[in-house]
Structures are given as C-alpha cells and as structure tokens.
Amino acid sequence: MDEAASAAPRTGQGANSRPRLEDVAARVGLSTASVSLVLRGVPGPSERTRQRVLQAAAELGYKADRNASLLASRRSRLLGVMVDIHSPFHAELVEHLHTAAEEVGYDLVLSTLTRTRDEQTAVETLLAFRSEALILLGPVAPADTLMALHHKVPVVAVGRRITGAELDVVRTADEDGVGQIVDHLAGLGHRSIAYVDGGKGVIATDRRRGYRTAMRRHALDEHIRILHGDNTEAAGERAARHLLDGAELPTAVVAFNDQCAIGVLTALTRAGVTVPGEVSVAGYDDDALSRLSCFNLTTVSQSAEEQARHAVAAGVERLDAGRTEPQEVVLPPRLVVRASTAAPS
Amino acid sequence: MDEAASAAPRTGQGANSRPRLEDVAARVGLSTASVSLVLRGVPGPSERTRQRVLQAAAELGYKADRNASLLASRRSRLLGVMVDIHSPFHAELVEHLHTAAEEVGYDLVLSTLTRTRDEQTAVETLLAFRSEALILLGPVAPADTLMALHHKVPVVAVGRRITGAELDVVRTADEDGVGQIVDHLAGLGHRSIAYVDGGKGVIATDRRRGYRTAMRRHALDEHIRILHGDNTEAAGERAARHLLDGAELPTAVVAFNDQCAIGVLTALTRAGVTVPGEVSVAGYDDDALSRLSCFNLTTVSQSAEEQARHAVAAGVERLDAGRTEPQEVVLPPRLVVRASTAAPS
DNA sequence: CCACGCTTTTAAACCGTTTTAAGAAGCTGG
DNA sequence: CCAGCTTCTTAAAACGGTTTAAAAGCGTGG
Numbered sequence: 001m002d003e004a005a006s007a008a009p010r011t012g013q014g015a016n017s018r019p020r021l022e023d024v025a026a027r028v029g030l031s032t033a034s035v036s037l038v039l040r041g042v043p044g045p046s047e048r049t050r051q052r053v054l055q056a057a058a059e060l061g062y063k064a065d066r067n068a069s070l071l072a073s074r075r076s077r078l079l080g081v082m083v084d085i086h087s088p089f090h091a092e093l094v095e096h097l098h099t100a101a102e103e104v105g106y107d108l109v110l111s112t113l114t115r116t117r118d119e120q121t122a123v124e125t126l127l128a129f130r131s132e133a134l135i136l137l138g139p140v141a142p143a144d145t146l147m148a149l150h151h152k153v154p155v156v157a158v159g160r161r162i163t164g165a166e167l168d169v170v171r172t173a174d175e176d177g178v179g180q181i182v183d184h185l186a187g188l189g190h191r192s193i194a195y196v197d198g199g200k201g202v203i204a205t206d207r208r209r210g211y212r213t214a215m216r217r218h219a220l221d222e223h224i225r226i227l228h229g230d231n232t233e234a235a236g237e238r239a240a241r242h243l244l245d246g247a248e249l250p251t252a253v254v255a256f257n258d259q260c261a262i263g264v265l266t267a268l269t270r271a272g273v274t275v276p277g278e279v280s281v282a283g284y285d286d287d288a289l290s291r292l293s294c295f296n297l298t299t300v301s302q303s304a305e306e307q308a309r310h311a312v313a314a315g316v317e318r319l320d321a322g323r324t325e326p327q328e329v330v331l332p333p334r335l336v337v338r339a340s341t342a343a344p345s
Numbered sequence: 346m347d348e349a350a351s352a353a354p355r356t357g358q359g360a361n362s363r364p365r366l367e368d369v370a371a372r373v374g375l376s377t378a379s380v381s382l383v384l385r386g387v388p389g390p391s392e393r394t395r396q397r398v399l400q401a402a403a404e405l406g407y408k409a410d411r412n413a414s415l416l417a418s419r420r421s422r423l424l425g426v427m428v429d430i431h432s433p434f435h436a437e438l439v440e441h442l443h444t445a446a447e448e449v450g451y452d453l454v455l456s457t458l459t460r461t462r463d464e465q466t467a468v469e470t471l472l473a474f475r476s477e478a479l480i481l482l483g484p485v486a487p488a489d490t491l492m493a494l495h496h497k498v499p500v501v502a503v504g505r506r507i508t509g510a511e512l513d514v515v516r517t518a519d520e521d522g523v524g525q526i527v528d529h530l531a532g533l534g535h536r537s538i539a540y541v542d543g544g545k546g547v548i549a550t551d552r553r554r555g556y557r558t559a560m561r562r563h564a565l566d567e568h569i570r571i572l573h574g575d576n577t578e579a580a581g582e583r584a585a586r587h588l589l590d591g592a593e594l595p596t597a598v599v600a601f602n603d604q605c606a607i608g609v610l611t612a613l614t615r616a617g618v619t620v621p622g623e624v625s626v627a628g629y630d631d632d633a634l635s636r637l638s639c640f641n642l643t644t645v646s647q648s649a650e651e652q653a654r655h656a657v658a659a660g661v662e663r664l665d666a667g668r669t670e671p672q673e674v675v676l677p678p679r680l681v682v683r684a685s686t687a688a689p690s
Numbered sequence: 691c692c693a694c695g696c697t698t699t700t701a702a703a704c705c706g707t708t709t710t711a712a713g714a715a716g717c718t719g720g
Numbered sequence: 721c722c723a724g725c726t727t728c729t730t731a732a733a734a735c736g737g738t739t740t741a742a743a744a745g746c747g748t749g750g
Contacts, residue, residue, distance in 0.1 A: 391729090
C-alpha cells in the first residue's frame with residue numbers, strides 16, 4: 001500500500017507478543033507520541049496522519065495496554081465495584097453500572113464478597129487496580145471506616161444510608177418503601193401485620209423503622225410485631241415457623257427483602273397456610289426471584305438502573321467535574337403489587 | 346526508634362498519594378531495589394535489612410501498585426474470569442475460583458456478560474488487564490474462536506465440552522448426569538419421561554443426547570419427547586404450558602437446568618397439577634434456587650468447588666509448569682434427590 | 691529576507707515497579 | 721597485604737504507554 005510500510009524500521013518484536021505503540025508508530029513512520037495522540041482522539045494531529053495511524057492500528061490489531069496507559073497517565077478511568085455475587089439484586093445493578101460507565105468512558109473492575117472474602121479484602125483489590133472511585137453495593141462497614149476510605153478515593157455507597165458522611169450515597173428511601181407496603185396492606189384491610197427483620201445493618205434499621213412508623217400512622221401500634229430475621233430464605237423460614245408455633249397468625253407478613261419473604265412464603269405454604277388467602281406476604285427489592293411466577297411476590301422496586309446511573313454519575317462528577325461536597329441521591333421506591341397480597345379473609 | 350528513620354532524605358510526596366517503593370526505601374535509607382527484593386521475599390537481603398524494610402513498609406502502609414509491578418515484571422499473576430453475573434451457578438464457581446486462585450498466589454479479574462455485553466467484549470476487557478490465562482464459564486463461542494483466543498493466552502473452558510481442541514476443559518459429564526436422572530426416574534417406575542431442551546449450545550446438545558441415550562437404554566424409545574426450551578424460567582413455563590395443552594401429560598419432566606425446571610414446576614403447579622404427585626420434575630446444576638425448600642428440586646450437582654479448583658490448576662499448570670498438551674477434566678456428576686420426584690401414581 | 695504566528699510532530703522525561711549486571715564490603719587463606 | 725570468595729546492595733535499564741516543552745514546517749505580511 002504505502003512505501004513507508006516496508007521502509008519503516010522494526011523493533012525485534014517476538015512473533016507472538018501483542019503489538020505495541022512503537023510497532024504501529026514504526027509502521028507509519030511516525031513517533032509514538034503522535035500515534036498516542038491520534039489513538040486517544042486528542043486534537044492536534046493532521047487528518048492525513050490520523051487516517052494512516054488508525055489504519056495501521058487496525059491492521060495490527062493494536063490495543064493499548066491498560067496498565068501501561070494508566071501508569072503513564074495519572075488516570076485509570078476505572079471504577080471499582082464491590083458486589084455480593086450471590087445477590088440477584090446486585091447482579092442487576094452491575095449490569096446497569098456497566099452500561100452507565102461505558103457511556104462516560106469508564107471501565108469497571110469487579111471485586112466480589114464471598115464467605116471468605118470480606119469487604120476489606122475486596123476493597124483492597126479494587127485499590128490495587130488503581131480504581132479512581134469506588135462504588136460499594138450495600139456496604140456493611142461502619143461509617144467511619146467508609147469515611148477513612150473516602151479520604152483516599154471517592155466512595156459512592158449504594159443502597160445504604162450513611163448519616164452525615166462526606167461521601168456520596170445513592171439509595172432509595174427504604175423507610176418510605178416499607179411504609180408503602182404497610183399502606184398497601186392496611187388499605188386492603190389488614191391490621192395484624194408482622195415484620196421479619198433483616199439483621200443488624202443500617203438498611204435493616206431503616207426498613208424496620210419504616211414498618212414501625214407506618215404501623216403507628218395507621219394506629220396499629222398494638223399490632224406491631226417484629227420477628228428476628230436476616231436476608232436469607234432460611235431466616236424467613238425460621239421466622240415463619242416461629243409465627244406458626246405462636247398463638248395466632250398475623251394476616252400479613254412484611255419481610256426485610258425478597259429472599260427472606262420467599263422463605264416466609266415457603267414455610268407458610270408448606271404448613272398448609274394459603275398465601276394470600278390466609279396470610280399476605282410482601283418482600284423488598286423486586287429481584288429476579290420475586291418476579292418468578294411461582295412466587296409473584298408483592299414487593300418494592302429499587303429501580304436498579306436509576307441507582308446505577310446515579311452512582312456512576314456521582315463518582316464521575318467527583319473525578320471529572322471536581323465536585324467535593326457530598327451528594328445524597330434518594331430515589332423514591334415503587335410499590336409493585338403482585339399476587340402474594342390480598343384482602344384478609 | 347532508629348536514627349536512620351529521620352535522617353533519610355524524603356522525596357516531595359504529595360501528602361495524600363499512596364506511598365511508593367521509593368518512600369519506604371528513603372525511610373530506611375536503602376535503594377528501591379533492595380526494598381523490592383525484601384517485599385517479594387526474594388532471598389538475598391540480610392536479615393537486618395529485611396526487618397527494617399518490613400517495619401518501614403508496615404508503618405507507611407505500603408502496598409505495591411499492581412499495575413506498575415505487572416508492567417515491570419513480565420508476569421501479572423492475574424487470571425481473567427468471564428462470568429454471567431445472572432447465573433447462580435456461576436456465582437458459586439466464582440466464589441471457589443477466588444479461594445483456589447488465592448491459594449496459588451494468583452488474583453482474579455472478573456468480566457461479566459450482560460444483555461449488551463457479549464463474550465468478545467468481556468474477553469477483550471480481560472486481555473486489556475493482561476490476564477495471563479482466561480477461565481471462561483460456559484462460553485458459547487464456536488470452538489475455533491476459542492482456539493484463536495487460546496493461541497494468544499491459555500484458555501480454560503469450564504462446563505462445556507469442546508471436541509478435539511488444544512485448550513483445557515473442565516466440565517462434568519453432562520450426558521451421564523442427565524442419564525442418572527433418567528435412571529432415577531425409570532427406577533421409580535416412570536416410563537413417560539419428557540425432556541425440556543436448553544437451546545442451541547454444546548451443553549444443551551450433550552444433555553439432550555444424555556436423555557435420548559438413557560431413554561433407549563431403558564427401552565423407552567417410544568416415550569422420547571423433547572420440548573423446545575432454554576435456560577430460563579420463562580422457557581420452562583412455556584414448555585409446561587405446551588405439555589398441558591397436549592393430549593396426555595408425561596409422568597415426569599427433566600429440564601435442561603434448574604431455572605428451566607422451576608419454570609416447568611411453577612406452570613404445572615399453577616395449572617393444578619401436583620408435583621411430584623402427578624408429575625415429577627427434575628433439573629440440573631444444583632444451584633441455589635433448586636435448594637430453596639419451596640422447590641426442593643431433584644437435580645444434578647456439578648460440584649462447583651472441584652470444577653473451580655481444577656480450572657485454576659489447569660491455568661496455573663500452563664503458566665507455571667509449562668504444560669502445553671491440552672487437558673480435559675471430566676468430573677462425575679452427582680444425582681441429588683430431593684422432593685420433586687417420586688414414583689408415578 | 692526576516693520575524694512572526696500557527697499547525698503538526700517529536701524528543702525526552704515520567705509513571706512505579708522489577709530485574710540484571712556490576713559494585714561494595716567483609717572474610718579467608720596465602 | 722593481596723587475591724579470591726561470599727554476601728549484600730545498588731545503579732540503571734527495562735516495561736509500554738502519556739505528557740510536555742520544544743522543534744520543525746509553513747505560509748504571511750512587513
């Protein structure tokens with residue numbers, strides 16, 4: 001094609017190794033600097049140069065080495081995401097985080113929690129990759145731990161309230177969400193509405209409070225009944241068995257989240273209690289499980305897509321727009337009525 | 346503590362930036378080379394030096410920058426993992442991959458498939474991070490695409506058969522697994538056993554064949570009935586509805602995987618067909634869903650932990666032991682009998 | 691013909707490590 | 721006191737890019 005192509009000096013590149021910037025520079029007879037400029041879309045190089053470089057790069061199948069790039073520039077354009085890979089809700093968030101990040105030219109590193117891998121480890125991994133900002137999905141670490149972390153790199157906490165902190169928070173109004181469920185149930189005529197708790201986290205606290213507040217609002221103070229629970233099916237089942245053992249069954253049960261609700265629902269059904277015939281059951285998260293037609297759980301949607309979008313935006317604003325004041329985005333939860341709730345008999 | 350500590354010259358490090366090798370070197374009054382040696386546990390430095398360096402590093406909270414390290418060394422000690430974040434089975438694999446990798450001193454980069462993010466993109470991300478080997482969970486790409494990839498970097502395919510390829514494969518004997526289910530059902534006295542297919546992938550082909558073979562083995566050729574399906578609950582429901590519309594119901598249904606089986610189970614139950622009373626249902630994968638006590642699905646365990654362990658071992662052998670011949674690890678599937686199957690009435 | 695500004699290109703420093711080859715220090719025996 | 725070993729330590733060159741300050745090219749008007 002071009003006389004320059006064969007005339008260009010070649011560095012002795014091992015046949016199998018991936019092409020380097022130098023290789024494409026040599027190919028078009030330019031400096032690596034020029035090539036770098038073209039490839040990053042920086043204005044400067046002439047149109048002719050641009051074209052030749054792009055073609056050469058394409059021919060060689062050149063891809064910049066992320067690590068070299070990020071080492072050289074101060075930027076990595078990398079957002080670190082801590083996720084619980086077992087959570088269906090997190091799965092959805094990640095999906096939307098990916099698209100949101102891509103749109104603004106960032107990439108994601110995922111680090112997951114497992115039984116043997118705690119938040120600390122996960123975050124360290126993310127930092128080792130030089131994430132410019134951290135998006136933590138449902139972190140349980142105490143506020144000051146998060147603050148210390150935020151001191152090093154912008155942190156966006158998703159799904160959890162953090163009072164008076166300097167870091168960004170994206171969440172839905174959990175208190176209100178549970179309130180809507182209670183409203184819904186009370187509206188159907190329920191009075192004896194029990195709640196299965198979600199353990200010790202902040203999220204659990206908020207939802208519990210939402211339940212209490214809503215019950216009082218409906219003047220159902222004396223029906224307030226909170227059962228010990230957690231965010232697992234097993235916990236839901238335990239709570240339900242506890243209810244079944246008791247004197248009288250409530251007419252409705254609100255659970256901390258969908259997984260827990262499904263546990264409740266299962267245990268009740270197995271004991272011959274019809275849902276929603278005898279007892280209504282509601283969850284929280286609107287996760288993939290709750291949508292299964294066998295459960296058809298009434299629940300609260302947390303709009304994963306919007307949260308993801310806001311989380312990415314928050315991080316990027318810190319990085320690119322230099323925002324420094326903390327931001328809290330509280331999205332309205334949305335009641336999703338399905339078939340697991342009905343008027344009491 | 347040590348007079349050297351305060352005497353050491355300091356580079357003008359921005360107060361907030363993380364400490365560099367140079368900082369700890371300055372602190373103990375040594376060269377970065379020595380510090381690097383100590384920190385990597387390379388023999389050479391004297392005991393006294395070792396101690397001082399380790400202490401200084403600890404005091405500064407020094408952590409090596411992964412990217413700089415991997416750029417400088419030829420190694421990254423990074424395994425790239427492609428995962429479908431929506432799959433509960435993959436979630437379990439990842440969990441075990443993490444621990445297995447950690448044991449041999451490797452780290453994991455995760456890249457996930459989403460509706461808008463295909464295998465190609467996911468793999469490119471992993472390569473951009475300089476993964477030394479790729480572990481692909483249930484890849485659907487054609488064999489030659491995988492081979493081309495393997496030409497660049499060792500590839501371990503998990504969960505899927507790849508005939509005559511040079512890359513490593515870790516999987517369970519799917520044909521045998523489905524065979525075990527059919528054996529189990531036939532042993533219970535079932536004769537009319539239908540199968541809900543899993544679409545077009547290799548995995549689906551193998552399981553379908555396993556069904557066919559087993560049915561023939563039990564001389565049930567004429568009862569072979571394969572319904573169109575997929576790896577989703579929705580597909581399972583569709584298939585079940587199709588069955589319900591037909592003339593007569595089979596006494597047992599084997600589904601491609603657990604999610605599909607749950608769809609079948611749901612649709613049947615909703616139509617008033619009792620499981621396992623009138624129809625037995627079985628799945629495949631033994632994923633978290635199948636274990637939910639509301640489903641209690643009879644299924645086949647793929648021993649996630651073992652597969653993960655073998656996958657990591659395969660990759661590491663290529664990298665560290667220089668193995669070049671392909672390896673195929675086929676683990677025996679294990680029938681897990683739960684409550685969704687019983688003798689026909 | 692020169693000084694001037696504008697666009698395009700490049701040499702060279704740098705990012706934070708690893709690695710290698712050579713240097714320094716300390717012994718030993720002659 | 722020196723050659724010859726060890727044993728430690730280090731200077732300097734990678735690694736593959738980005739970035740910056742300066743050079744080169746090129747009209748243009750004085």
